[in-house]
Amino acid sequence: MKIIETAAETKAEVKRLKMQGKTVGMVPTMGFLHEGHMSLVKQSVEDNDVTVVSIFVNPTQFGPNEDLEAYPRDFEKDKAMLTEAGADIIFYPSVDEMYPEGAITMVKLASITETLCGVSRPGHFDGVATIVCKLFNIASPDRAYFGSKDYQQLQVIKRMVKDLNMDIEVIDMPIVREEDGLAMSSRNIYLKPEERESALSLSRSFEIVERLIDAEEISADVVQLSVEEFIAGYPHTEIDYIEIVHPERMTEMEKLTEDFVVALAVKVGRARLIDNKFFSVKK
Ligand code: AMP
Numbered sequence: 001m002k003i004i005e006t007a008a009e010t011k012a013e014v015k016r017l018k019m020q021g022k023t024v025g026m027v028p029t030m031g032f033l034h035e036g037h038m039s040l041v042k043q044s045v046e047d048n049d050v051t052v053v054s055i056f057v058n059p060t061q062f063g064p065n066e067d068l069e070a071y072p073r074d075f076e077k078d079k080a081m082l083t084e085a086g087a088d089i090i091f092y093p094s095v096d097e098m099y100p101e102g103a104i105t106m107v108k109l110a111s112i113t114e115t116l117c118g119v120s121r122p123g124h125f126d127g128v129a130t131i132v133c134k135l136f137n138i139a140s141p142d143r144a145y146f147g148s149k150d151y152q153q154l155q156v157i158k159r160m161v162k163d164l165n166m167d168i169e170v171i172d173m174p175i176v177r178e179e180d181g182l183a184m185s186s187r188n189i190y191l192k193p194e195e196r197e198s199a200l201s202l203s204r205s206f207e208i209v210e211r212l213i214d215a216e217e218i219s220a221d222v223v224q225l226s227v228e229e230f231i232a233g234y235p236h237t238e239i240d241y242i243e244i245v246h247p248e249r250m251t252e253m254e255k256l257t258e259d260f261v262v263a264l265a266v267k268v269g270r271a272r273l274i275d276n277k278f279f280s281v282k283k
Contacts, residue, residue: 001083003090007098007138010091014052014140022049026141028132031055032072033081036176036184040145043173045086052139053082054091056098060106061127067270072189091139098134106130107164109156112250116152116263117274120240125156132157136168144168149175149183151263151276155250175275177203183275190271198234199268202275205230209262213279218256220244231266240265240272247278256281 004010014024025044029037044051055078062068075092082090107129112118118125136144146154158170176184181203182196191199205227212223227242243263244253253260256279263276 001079001087001090003079003092005092005094005097007093007134010052010089010138011140013089014050014138017050018140023143024048024139024141025051026135026139026144027051027053027087028135028144028146029053029055030057030071030186031078032074032186032189033078034176034184034186036147036149038081038085039176040147040173041082041085041087043171044143044145047143047171050089051087052089052091052141053087054093054135054139056091056093056131056135058098058127058131059095060099060130061121061124063121063123066121067187067190072186089139091135098131107133107160109160112152112155112159115245115250115252116241116243117265118152120265125153128153129156129160133160133164136166141168143171145171145173147175148172148276148278149185149274151261152250155248183273185271185273187271187273190269192269195236195269195271198236199271199273201231201234201237202264202266202273205264206262206275206277209277209279213256213281220253220256220260223256223262227262227264231264236269238267240267258283 025048027040027044057071059068106126108126109129113125146157148154154172161168161170180200182199208226208230209223224242224244231237245261246253247259247261259280261276261278265274
């Protein structure tokens with residue numbers, strides 16, 4: 001496995017491999033890897049001749065009061081996990097390498113970023129789209145793997161690929177959870193033991209939605225309120241948003257007469273946790 005720190009060397013290496021007719025899969029990450037990330041890497045290794053994993057804590061997707069500095073990092077452990085999984089290249093650039101002085105070009109998105117995390121983290125998705133666009137230009141992947149845990153991010157990337165005519169297949173992967181149901185996240189490290197139970201309120205709230213849908217509840221407001229009351233009933237929780245949205249457009253739904261996604265962002269102590277679930281509505 002090669003560790004490459006510059007865009008130019010990564011480009012040259014990928015070009016060399018593509019000349020040999022090899023297919024390339026890419027998994028963009030911010031590191032501090034867990035089994036959620038590894039499910040993406042393993043799928044890429046299975047689907048492609050070459051897998052490029054990027055590890056880069058991208059400053060342009062963090063707001064001024066967010067956890068950029070504190071974001072957990074452990075490159076040695078990441079490297080060992082990626083070697084074991086059979087990744088071929090780790091692209092591990094510095095901030096200067098990705099954003100050299102004088103850089104002024106960003107990818108800017110509209111509409112689907114004006115809901116959910118797009119509201120509570122202004123500029124976040126422009127930062128995500130910009131870095132992913134740059135990573136795609138550097139590694140020229142045939143396929144790119146993203147987790148549906150970051151559901152809105154996945155929709156943003158799919159839309160960007162379509163809008164900018166990128167020749168990349170975006171593969172969405174299911175959420176990997178801990179045994180108790182907590183969605184795996186690098187940020188779970190921030191949770192104190194006494195906050196763990198509260199963190200489970202997110203995944204547990206989906207059972208409430210399930211029950212309401214089974215009872216043929218069609219009001220999104222009723223479902224939203226029930227979830228809100230449930231999560232707020234746990235200590236240490238501070239709800240950022242609870243939204244019921246259309247699976248692709250990410251627009252709010254009023255009547256649950258077609259498939260929908262419940263998307264949650266809740267602060268539990270220091271950790272801002274997100275989770276979501278797709279619900280299929282029987283017609
Ligand atoms: P991050 O390092 O948090 O930027 O995540 C890198 C990629 O891993 C993104 O596509 C995430 O959606 C994905 N990912 C993170 N956590 C999980 C999880 N629990 N299950 C599946 N994919 C995940």
